[in-house]
Amino acid sequence: MSLPAVAKADDRRSDARAPGDGQLRQSTRVPAVSVHETDQALLLIADMPGVSADRVEVVVHQDVLTLKGSVHPDTHEGFRQLSGEYRAASFERSFTLPAEVDSTGVTANVKLGVVTVTLPKQKAVLPRRIAVQAV
Amino acid sequence: MNSYDWGMWNTLQDMEQIFDQVGRAYGSTRRGTPFLGQATPALNIWANENTLVVTGEVPGVDPASTTISVLGDTLTVSGKRVFAIVGEQKTERTEEFNRSIQLPFAVDADRTEARCQDGVLTITVHRPEAEKPRRIAITAA
Known part of the structure; x- marks a missing residue:
């Protein structure tokens, strides 16, 4: 079984579901996400600057994981905007989970505006060490 | 405007x-x-008469590795982001950034304030007292 291929296929499918696909949405941004794999889990690492732990929402519904994060608007009372290179809009992105993931054990943490979602693998697909007995 | x-x-x-x-x-x-x-990081600039607020998105950047400097009307932000590469062997990749922008007026370097929260940098700079517009009293001749 080729697990890296699973992660890649998942990333590709996730983009088919990304907001903005087919329609241009102004209200949310799609966070940049990298997908990593360890023996035990898949990791989704999403850049969501301005999102604190209490503003992250991770919802798993059937095989779709939706990651949302809201940010405070970048406005300053009594100031006018001279230039703008980014829009401080909230983030949203969905992913189709591969069957190998144990969706009941999903955890998430956020540090410095980077959200890490840990998707543990089902026990059945974890590598097992087989004891060899001397005959 | x-x-x-x-x-x-x-x-x-x-x-x-x-x-x-x-x-x-x-x-x-x-x-x-x-x-x-x-450019990286993307910056938004806000102004009132004597104060500028510059905000930037720097996800994953440790504030301790970020340097902000002011010289006249030039603001420079530099720092680095360390990416942990997950795999059989844990390695790291570092991306550095260094960006200078020109502000609409020269600012007082000593009164520059900066904070970084949840990957968003907020820098506040002020016009020097000596360069603030002053009201000139007119004396009757």
């Missing part, structure tokens, strides 16, 4: 998003590569 054209800017961002998605569909990743000349 509102010289900033949000409509156009949103269009550029939408274009960038489309290119991003096309790129990913073909298995490439655009991460860290500027497109349409977008």
Whole structure:
């Protein structure tokens, strides 16, 4: 079984579901996400600057994981905007989970505006060490 | 005054998003590569008469590794982001950034304030007292 291929296929499918696909949405941004794999889990690492732990929402519904994060608007009372290179809009992105993931054990943490979602693998697909007995 | 054209800017961002998605569909990743000349970090600038607020998105950047300096009307932000590469062997990749922008007026370096929260940098700078507009009293002759 080729697990890296699973992660890649998942990333590709996730983009088919990304907001903005087919329609241009102004209200949310799609966070940049990298997908990593360890023996035990898949990791989704999403850049969501301005999102604190209490503003992250991770919802798993059937095989779709939706990651949302809201940010405070970048406005300053009594100031006018001279230039703008980014829009401080909230983030949203969905992913189709591969069957190998144990969706009941999903955890998430956020540090410095980077959200890490840990998707543990089902026990059945974890590598097992087989004891060899001397005959 | 509102010289900033949000409509156009949103269009550029939408274009960038489309290119991003096309790129990913073909298995490439655009991460860290500027497109349409977008510099890193992206900055927004706000002003009133004597104060400027500069905000920037720096996800994953440790504030301790970030340096902010002011010289006259030039503000420089530099720092680095360390990416942990997960795999059989844990390794790291570092991306550095260094960006200077010109502010609309020279500022007082000693009164520069900066904070970084949840990957968003906020820098507040002030016009020097000596250069603030002063009301001149007119004496009757």
